[in-house]
Amino acid sequence: MSLDKFKAWFRQASFYAEEAYNAPYRSAIARAKREQDDLFMLLIFSEMMGVPNPASYYTLELQPLLLERFHDWHTRMGMEHSPLDNIKCC
Structure with missing residues (x-):
């Protein structure tokens, strides 16, 4: 097996190992991202509609x-x- 083939095989194995490790956490990460996006949209739209941002006081x-x-x-x-x-x- 040449060095280039070994490097390609190792890169692919590393990719699959990383995917298998991250798989259980994908839904939690996606949920946290959705919550952050929702909060951001709430703050932006409320400020756009004239509702003061409550975080500025705190x-x-x-x-x-x-x-x-x-x-x-x-x-x-x-x-x-x-x-x-x-x-x-x-």
């Missing part, structure tokens, strides 16, 4: 922590200054 105290992370993020993305007009972190 996450207001996290703003100082998020501001530091936001600064790190926009500098990593190559933006010298904040891309948002209402958030001045630099």
Whole structure:
């Protein structure tokens, strides 16, 4: 058996082993994804219809922590200054 054939066989065996390992968890992962999508749609549509986002009140105290992370993020993305007009972190 040549090395290329062995590598191809090993790749295929690895793929099947990974599929067999992940199979029991597929439904749980799909359910969690659906729940996240449902929550996202609820928040987006409620904000679009004028209903205030209830999470904004509870996450207001996290703003100082998020501001530091936001600064790190926009500098990593190559933006010298904040891309948002209402958030001045630099």
